[in-house]
Amino acid sequence: MASALIEFRNVAFSFGDEPLLRDVSFQIQKGEAFSLIGPSGQGKSVVMKLMAGLLTPTAGEVLIDGRSLVTLRGKDREQLLCRMGMLFQKNALFDSLTVGENVAFPLREVRQAPEAEITEAIQFYLEAVGILHAKDLFPDEISGGMQKRLGIARALALKPEIVLYDDPTAGLDPITSRKIIQLIIDLRQEYGSTVVAITNDMNRAYQLGGRIAMVVDGGVIVTGDHDQTLAHPDPRVRQFIRGQLEGPLAGSGTVTT
Amino acid sequence: MIAGFRAIVDDVGGGLLFLGQMFSTALHYRPKSHVVFDQIWKVTLNSLSTTALAGFFVGAIMTVQFTLQVKEFGALGYLGGLATSGTIREVGPLLIAFMLSGKVGAFTSAELGTMRVTEQIDAVRCLGANPFQEIILPRYIAIILSSFFLLAVGLFMSIAGGLLLGVVFSGITAEEYLRHIPTIVTLPSIVSGLFKCLVFALVLASICTYKGFTTTGGAKGVGRAVVATAVATMVGLVIADFVTTLIAEAILSMAMQA
Ligand SMILES: Nc1ncnc2c1ncn2[C@@H]1O[C@H](COP(=O)(O)OP(=O)(O)OP(=O)(O)O)[C@@H](O)[C@H]1O
Ligand SMILES: [Mg+2]
Numbered sequence: 085m086a087s088a089l090i091e092f093r094n095v096a097f098s099f100g101d102e103p104l105l106r107d108v109s110f111q112i113q114k115g116e117a118f119s120l121i122g123p124s125g126q127g128k129s130v131v132m133k134l135m136a137g138l139l140t141p142t143a144g145e146v147l148i149d150g151r152s153l154v155t156l157r158g159k160d161r162e163q164l165l166c167r168m169g170m171l172f173q174k175n176a177l178f179d180s181l182t183v184g185e186n187v188a189f190p191l192r193e194v195r196q197a198p199e200a201e202i203t204e205a206i207q208f209y210l211e212a213v214g215i216l217h218a219k220d221l222f223p224d225e226i227s228g229g230m231q232k233r234l235g236i237a238r239a240l241a242l243k244p245e246i247v248l249y250d251d252p253t254a255g256l257d258p259i260t261s262r263k264i265i266q267l268i269i270d271l272r273q274e275y276g277s278t279v280v281a282i283t284n285d286m287n288r289a290y291q292l293g294g295r296i297a298m299v300v301d302g303g304v305i306v307t308g309d310h311d312q313t314l315a316h317p318d319p320r321v322r323q324f325i326r327g328q329l330e331g332p333l334a335g336s337g338t339v340t341t
Numbered sequence: 342m343i344a345g346f347r348a349i350v351d352d353v354g355g356g357l358l359f360l361g362q363m364f365s366t367a368l369h370y371r372p373k374s375h376v377v378f379d380q381i382w383k384v385t386l387n388s389l390s391t392t393a394l395a396g397f398f399v400g401a402i403m404t405v406q407f408t409l410q411v412k413e414f415g416a417l418g419y420l421g422g423l424a425t426s427g428t429i430r431e432v433g434p435l436l437i438a439f440m441l442s443g444k445v446g447a448f449t450s451a452e453l454g455t456m457r458v459t460e461q462i463d464a465v466r467c468l469g470a471n472p473f474q475e476i477i478l479p480r481y482i483a484i485i486l487s488s489f490f491l492l493a494v495g496l497f498m499s500i501a502g503g504l505l506l507g508v509v510f511s512g513i514t515a516e517e518y519l520r521h522i523p524t525i526v527t528l529p530s531i532v533s534g535l536f537k538c539l540v541f542a543l544v545l546a547s548i549c550t551y552k553g554f555t556t557t558g559g560a561k562g563v564g565r566a567v568v569a570t571a572v573a574t575m576v577g578l579v580i581a582d583f584v585t586t587l588i589a590e591a592i593l594s595m596a597m598q599a
Contacts, residue, residue, distance in 0.1 A: 138463050158369070166469030176460035190468040193373065193475055242468065 088147070089114040089246065089278050090135055092304070095144035097130060104130055106302040107144070112280060114245075117272060117294030120282045120304075123324065123333055128282045128299045129173055132248050135280065136170050137161065148246070166194060169239030173250040173282075175231050177223040183234055184210065184219040190242045209237040213267060229260050236264070240271060247272070249281040253288055265291045286325050298324060300333070352573075359551045363481065366473035372482060373475065380483030385490055388444050392491045393498045395436055396428075400499030403427050404506040417511055421518035422525030424503040429496055429526060429534040430589075435582060437491050438541035441484065442574040446549040449480055450570040453553025454563040462554070477550050484546040485539070492538045529596050533589035540585050544577040 088111035097105040104127045112118045120128050133139040134146050137153040146153045148164055156164060178186050184206045191197040191205055210216040213233035218226050223234065232252060239247055249268060253261035265281075265288050272279050283289050289296050296313045297306040300320050307313040307321055316322065323331030403424035411417060453476065456462050465472045500522070507518040549570045556566040 133463075136467050138467065162469050162471065165467060168467070170464075170467045172460050172464060174460060176464040178461055178464070179459070190470065194469045238464075238468075 087114070088112060089116075089149055090280070091145075091147040091150075092131075092134070093145045093147065095134060095141045095146060097127075097134060097139065097141050103302060105134075105141075105304075108302075108304045109144075110297065110304050110306050112278065114278055115276065117269070117279045117292045118281070119289035119292050119294065119296045120280065120299055121284070121286065121289055121296060121324065122299035124284070126299045126301070129250055131299055131304065132170070132250050132280065132282060135246075136168055136248055137165055166242055167244055168246045168248060169242060169244035170248040171232070171235040171239045171250055171252055173254065175223075175235040177231060177234060177238070179223050182220050182222055183215065183226065186223065186234060186238050187241050190238070194242065205241060209241055210234075212240075212271065213237045229256050229264075232256065232264065233267075236267070236271075240275075243275060244277065246278045246280070249279065251282050251284065253283060253285060261285065261288060262291065268292070286327075300324075355555065356547065356551045359554065360547055363473050363477055363550075366471060367478055370471060370474040370478075372478040376475065376479040377482050380479045381487055384441075384445050384483050384487040387448075388440055388487070388491055389494065391444070392437060392440055392495045395440060396433070396495030396498030397502035399428055399432055399436060399495070400424060400502030400504075401506040403432070403499070404503040405510055408507075408511040412511075417513050418517055419521050419525065420507055420511060420513065421500075421503060422521035422523075425496070425500055425522050426526045426530055428499045430530050431534075431537075431586075433492055433495050433499065434534055434537040434541055435578070437488055437495055437538065438545055438578050441488055441491070441542070442545050442549075442571070442578070445484055445487075446545055446570055446574050447567050449484070449549040450553035450556075450566050451563055453477075453480075453550060454556035454566040457554060457556045458559055458562055472554075477554060481546045481550055484549075485542040488538055488542040488545075489535070492534070529593050533585075533593065536589060537582070537585045540581050541578055544581045545574055548573045548577055 090112040092108050092110050095105060095108045096103065108131070120131060122128050130139060134141055135148075137146070140154060148168070151160075151164060153161070153164070178189060181189065187206050187209050188202045191202050197205070206219065207216065210219055213236055215226070215230050215233050215237070218230060218234075223231055226234070232254075236249070236252065239249075247268075252264050252268060256264065268279060268281065269292065271277070279292070279294075281289075281292055283292075290310050293310075295306060295309055297304050298321055305318060305321060307316045307318075313321070313325060316325075320332050322328075323333050404420060407420055407423045407427075408417065411419060411423070453462075456476070462472050462476065465475055500519075504515055504518050507513050508515060552566045552570040552573065556562045558565070
């Protein structure tokens with residue numbers, strides 16, 4: 085029970101009056117590659133931001149390695165957050181810094197690493213995501229796919245134990261998407277980190293290879309691995325993974341977007 | 342009416358909480374000196390030429406105005422002292438504050454607002470850094486330190502401007518213009534000028550960082566934040582001017598009695 089790396093305990097969340105999440109509980113174990121799927125606008129990004137401590141639940145607790153993000157304060161909290169890296173859905177790159185400096189930022193500001201080590205790290209991480217040639221450009225001078233890669237490189241720069249990827253393949257062509265997921269898998273194997281990834285593409289969720297959970301109707305349904313998900317009895321899950329128009333999800337965000 | 346009042350109270354309350362968080366950050370974390378110097382450099386360089394120009398003309402205007410008034414009393418010798426004292430006590434600090442609110446205030450709230458709506462501030466937090474330490478505090482400190490430096494530059498230029506007009510317009514010599522500056526510009530008036538400058542800079546820096554930091558709602562939100570900064574800063578400065586004048590007056594009269 086206490087061994088879960090990430091745990092949601094009866095979490096509720098709302099923006100204003102409308103409840104978005106109701107009584108959500110699930111656990112992610114150390115070393116998992118966990119995929120979050122679900123219709124647009126149902127709260128996948130919100131779930132991830134709760135994990136990262138960027139949003140505070142209106143009720144319940146989010147525990148990272150057994151410690152509650154809700155009650156932790158100050159330096160302890162920052163130390164815990166240092167163990168997590170996050171790729172934002174819209175990248176959130178520092179647009180006044182160059183590509184290289186974006187990767188250097190956490191090392192320079194948080195770890196206060198010596199310059200030699202920083203130069204080496206920039207080289208290493210940009211190489212790993214394949215954008216070393218763009219080191220001195222600014223984020224708005226590189227393509228969308230390169231921005232995603234940069235976001236990934238920055239998230240990894242502190243060698244986090246937990247890496248959160250919000251839609252790492254959004255807006256990318258199928259081949260690049262595949263490559264990025266492969267990159268995430270490789271990096272995970274290399275560092276032995278725990279990965280949580282949001283995706284709207286079932287094939288990418290299968291490619292990632294771990295458990296899958298669906299965020300829908302204010303809840304998180306953990307559907308299990310590839311086969312378990314395919315055979316899942318919940319009609320909403322069946323409809324979503326097959327991409328059918330008819331079904332219980334018809335009135336929700338899937339249709340309007 | 343009630344709703345409007347509540348909004349103002351909410352805003353002020355939110356601002357005070359924000360300041361509280363900033364000062365507690367300042368106590369527990371050292372601001373990054375390289376970022377602070379970067380910001381000071383930016384703010385100062387940004388406003389240096391306009392401040393110098395404005396300072397020059399303020400000195401010139403004050404001299405012309407005072408000339409018209411003191412001429413009939415044959416007190417042209419006091420011209421330099423009067424103009425300089427007026428500049429340091431009132432016009433200088435206010436001028437610097439308005440100048441900075443147009444340039445640095447608007448810039449800072451737009452910059453922070455954009456960082457907020459593009460989630461860059463969240464990203465800073467997510468990387469285990471403290472946004473107050475990394476982003477807010479350096480800008481805050483820079484605005485305050487720069488405003489003192491700019492006040493000095495503005496003052497110096499106003500003496501230059503006044504001197505020029507004193508010679509050209511009022512027909513006194515440079516030596517006459519400068520002679521009474523030390524007698525009229527006393528220590529208390531310098532202190533009250535610096536005090537005003539500090540208070541204005543605090544008002545300005547607090548409003549633009551708070552409004553920028555709490556921006557919501559995309560490009561429109563950033564626009565709103567900039568407008569709100571401009572309005573709140575103007576109102577805040579006028580009120581601060583009134584209050585500081587009262588305080589300075591009280592201190593001055595106490596100093597006289599002592
Ligand atoms: N800052 C915010 N203020 C108010 N409402 C918000 C905010 N952010 C998100 N929401 C609302 O919360 C709901 C869930 O948003 P979220 O971004 O988590 O969706 P998502 O599942 O990630 O969708 P997508 O797949 O499109 O990214 C949406 O209905 C959205 O309108
Ligand atoms: Mg999302």
